[in-house]
Amino acid sequence: MEQRLSKLLPKGFTAITKRLLADLTGAKAYLVGGAVRDLMLGRPTKDYDLVVAGVPIPKLEHWLAEHGQVNLVGKTFGVFKWQPAGWSGEAIDVALPRTEHVNIGSGQYRDFTIQSDPNLPIEQDLLRRDFTINALALDLKRGEIIDPAQGRADLSKGRIRTVGSPEQRLNEDLSRTLRAVRQACQLNFRLEPATLKGVIALSGRTATGSKQGEWLVPREVVARELLKALVANPVMALGLLDKTGFLNKLLPEVVAMKGVPQPSQFHSEGDVFEHTMLALEAFGSPEWREFFGETRPSLNVVVATVLHDIGKPLTLRTPELHGVNRIRTDGHDVAGAQLVPEICQRLRLSSYVDPERGQVSGESITWLVQRHLLLAHGNPDVFKPSTIYRYFWHDAIRGMELQQLIFTDMHATRPRDGHSLTPRLTELRQRIAEVGSKLKAGKLELVLTGSDIMAAFKLRPGPAIGRLLKLLEEGQLAGRIKTKRQAEKFLKEQL
Secondary structure, three states, rough: OOOHHHHHHHHHHHHHHHHHHHOOOOOOOEEEOHHHHHHHHHHOOHHHHHHOOOOOOOHHHHHHHOOOEEEHHHHHHHEEEEEOOOOOOEEEEEEOOOOEEOOOOOOOOOOOEEEOOOOOOOOHHHHOOHHHHHOEEEEEEOEEEEEEOHHHHHHHHEEEEEOOOOOHHHHOOHHHHHHHHHHHHHOOOOHHHHHHHHHHHHHHEEEHEEEEEEEEEEOHHHHHHHHHHHHHHHHHHHHHHHHHOHHHHHHHHHHOOOOOOOOOOOOOOOOOHHHHHHHHHHHHHHHHHHHOOOOOHHHHHHHHHOOOOOOOOHHHHHHHHOOOOOOOOOOOHHHHHHHHHHHHHHHHHOOOOOOOOEEHHHHHHHHHHOOOOOOOOHHHHHHHHHHHHOOOOOOOHHHHHHHHHHHHHHOOOOOOOOOOOHHHHHHHHHHHHHHOOOEEEEEEOOOOOOHHHHHOOOOOOOOHHHHHHHHHHHHHHHHOOOHHHHHHHHHHHHH
C-alpha cells in the first residue's frame, strides 16, 4: 500500500523531493498530515507538507532558496513556505521535526512555543499533532507509512480520535474542538466517544472564552471551521454542532427554532428546526440536480438556508395564546432578515473565502432571507415582468441564489396532503426565461435615458424621473414599448 501511495504523488513533487534527498547528505524527508490521510482515503489534496530531518536549519533554508522561493513568514512557527521552481501547486510547508511547549491551561489559539530539532525522531513530531488520522507520515525515501498513533486503524473505522488524552490535547488549542467537528463532516466520520465527550466539555469555552480581552479562539477561526463544516455536510454539521453545544453558543437564534410549532396542514414535517434540517438535505437531493445540475450552493445560500426561518420564534402566534385561526408566523421573513447582519458580524462570517463557494455577504443573506417567501406571497403568473427582472435578472447571481433558497424551503415543506411545492418553482423559472428573452446579455437596455426624458418633457432632475424610468422599464418588459416614439407617447400619457 505504501508504494502505491508514493506513486499517487504528483510527478513534480516526487522529482523535487528526490533531488532534496540526493543533495542533502543524511536528510530524511516525510510527507505528513492531511495529505497522507487524503491519499490513503483516495481523496484529492492540494496541501503537501514536508518534514525534513537530519539537516540543520541554515543548510535546509539555503537549499530551498536555491530551488525556489522561500517565504520566511512561517519561520516563526518553525515552517518555511516554499514554492519550488516549476511547481504549479500551492506553496509547500517545509519544517524540521518539532516539539511544541504549550502554555498549559490557556487553550488560546497558537499559544505555544515551537522548538525545531533536526535530530528529533519523526514519531515524536507526529505524536504532538491533534488527531490520529493527521499523525501519519510517508517516508519519501523508503515509501513506508509511519503511524505511531494508530491513525490507519481509525481511518479504516471512520472515526476522529485525539492523539492521547482528549482533555489534554483539546485543551492545548481549543480550536481543535471545532476542527474535530469540521473534519468529521468533511470525511463523514464519527467522533469516537472520548473525543466527543471532550469536545462537548470544552465547546462553551471555545465559543465564548477570552483572555485579556481577546477571544481564546479568534472569530475568524470560528468562522472558517463553522463554514467549512456546513459546506462539507450541511445536515451532519448542524446536527453535530447542536450535539456538541456549539450551536447554542454560536447560533442561539437557530436553537430557538426547536419546539416552535408549524401549521400541520402546510408543515407536516415537524417543528421549525426539523424543517431547517430538511431544507439542508435539499442540496443533496435528486431534485436539486434536476433544477440546478451539478452547481453547488454558495456560502450565501448555505447560510441563508440555515437562517431563513429564524424569525419564526419571534413572530409565533397560536390559537391557544393569541386567538388566531391557526398557528401563524406572519412577517417572519422580515423579522428574520433583521437578525442576519448582527449574526454575520458577530461570527465574522465574511472573513472566510471558499475558493469554490465564494464569500459570505451579510447584505446578500439579509436580502435572501427577506424574500424567501416570494412564491408563498403570490403565483408566478401574476408577477409583473419588472418584478421578475428586479429579483432575478438585475443581479443574476443573487437571483440564482434566491431560486436555490426558495427550492430548499419548498423541498422541506411537506403539506399534509402530500403534494410537492417544487412545481411552482418550475413555473417561476419559465417566467424568468420569458423575461430573459426580452433582454440583451441578461440586461435591459431602456430606449430612453433619464436625460432623454428630461429633454423631451422639459423636466428637472428629481423623483419624477425615477418614476417615469420605472414605468418605462415595466412597459418594455411587458412588450408594450419597443421604440423611442412609443416610449415618448406612453410617458406623455403618464404626466
